[in-house]
Amino acid sequence: MRLMRGCPFGILSLLSLPAVACLAQVTAVRAQRMLDVKTGRYVSNAVVLVEGDKIIASGSGLTIPANAIVLDLGATTILPGLIDAHTHLMARTPSQGSQNKNYILQLATESEAYRALEGAMDARLTLQAGFTSVRDVESEGSGYADVALRSAIDGGLVEGPRMEVATRAIAATGGYFPLHLSADLLNFPRGAQMITGTDEARKAVREQIYYGADLIKVYADFLDVGSPNTANYNHETLTRDEIRTVVEEAHKGGHRVAAHAMTREGIRNAVESGVDSIEHGTQVDQPTLQEMAEKGTYLVPTSAAISSGYEQAKTPEQRAEMEPIMQSLRAEITNARAAHVRIASGFDAAEDDEQGKNANEIAELVKLGLTPAEAIAAATTTASELMGWQTKVGSLEVGKYADIIGVAGDPLQDVSALQHVTFVMKGGHQVHLERTDTP
Numbered sequence: 001m002r003l004m005r006g007c008p009f010g011i012l013s014l015l016s017l018p019a020v021a022c023l024a025q026v027t028a029v030r031a032q033r034m035l036d037v038k039t040g041r042y043v044s045n046a047v048v049l050v051e052g053d054k055i056i057a058s059g060s061g062l063t064i065p066a067n068a069i070v071l072d073l074g075a076t077t078i079l080p081g082l083i084d085a086h087t088h089l090m091a092r093t094p095s096q097g098s099q100n101k102n103y104i105l106q107l108a109t110e111s112e113a114y115r116a117l118e119g120a121m122d123a124r125l126t127l128q129a130g131f132t133s134v135r136d137v138e139s140e141g142s143g144y145a146d147v148a149l150r151s152a153i154d155g156g157l158v159e160g161p162r163m164e165v166a167t168r169a170i171a172a173t174g175g176y177f178p179l180h181l182s183a184d185l186l187n188f189p190r191g192a193q194m195i196t197g198t199d200e201a202r203k204a205v206r207e208q209i210y211y212g213a214d215l216i217k218v219y220a221d222f223l224d225v226g227s228p229n230t231a232n233y234n235h236e237t238l239t240r241d242e243i244r245t246v247v248e249e250a251h252k253g254g255h256r257v258a259a260h261a262m263t264r265e266g267i268r269n270a271v272e273s274g275v276d277s278i279e280h281g282t283q284v285d286q287p288t289l290q291e292m293a294e295k296g297t298y299l300v301p302t303s304a305a306i307s308s309g310y311e312q313a314k315t316p317e318q319r320a321e322m323e324p325i326m327q328s329l330r331a332e333i334t335n336a337r338a339a340h341v342r343i344a345s346g347f348d349a350a351e352d353d354e355q356g357k358n359a360n361e362i363a364e365l366v367k368l369g370l371t372p373a374e375a376i377a378a379a380t381t382t383a384s385e386l387m388g389w390q391t392k393v394g395s396l397e398v399g400k401y402a403d404i405i406g407v408a409g410d411p412l413q414d415v416s417a418l419q420h421v422t423f424v425m426k427g428g429h430q431v432h433l434e435r436t437d438t439p
């Protein structure tokens, strides 16, 4: 009996039965056009053939096998599933009020188990928004809840994107939220694993990898932007020796290192210590950009998170405080593009009203000077390379996961089309469909 449940080609040929009766089911996704994200050009009359969880053919006007299930998306534009290279699925910090106080309140009132369940909700929102892969760069005080979420998604328990997870992140003692905590609360949870010295740095990397980290995140600096009386205060930072030790230990096992860095010195320390990506990078200078281009260090500017803070500033004082940061951001994108630094898209969703809005970053990158094709590449091919997943995801090519999204409209003309996806397939499994071509 067991033999018949599989695909016994040997027995079939012995009995001269047609082998086709045993072939896996093929699904054909058909649409008016698809975007080749590598060339930035459309392919008309698009067909993607899917078998199991992989793409077995893609192109214009392909012959659809007679036994295939056809998903005809009509006037839709299809693209590879999007990738967010900097998110925090476990973070739902309230957007109103003091960031630090909200952070403390969340750590004090929500268990890691509850945070994981919130993460499951955020994972679903993110997937439904067309993001089929994410690089989750820190669980924000929820310990290893991101590892649990990644496993639950991979095991089919909950719906969500493919995840690379950084777990707890590493910061200098006192160098990340929660700030200004009472000395009486020694065992209060921390937003990152705080270390002092190279031995503790090495130990933290080993622990985090042991408990499931795919990559390591470090805080090369930490600016407490927006807190009253502490505007732009640069908290305790990791030394170059500490960052170098983290990089050495992580790279030994093939794990990459992402560095949160916003100040000129923090960015330089991180790049010279050999990290694989700079997150934010707002005050990056020209020589460091040059070095990043030469070394292949990625930049994940998380520009929407910064510019939305500027747009939401209520008072002239708040706006004035944000103005130099906005100017730095504009210069960062212009100069990084000119220096051919590889830019990956990351929305940095961390607040309660941000989850699932990941495509805002793609739109913001265009506002700041990338072409729509470049911004889409930042959220597909470049992001897949940053994750080391370029053979698995990031384009609609044969052998890759059948992660396919559809949008109405023309994203090369108006990239905001990506902020409303009408079709999402992950690994050959349709997770979202909204008809837009009904008469």
Ligand SMILES: [Zn+2]
Binding pocket: 086, 087, 088, 137, 348, 350
């Ligand atoms: Zn972040």
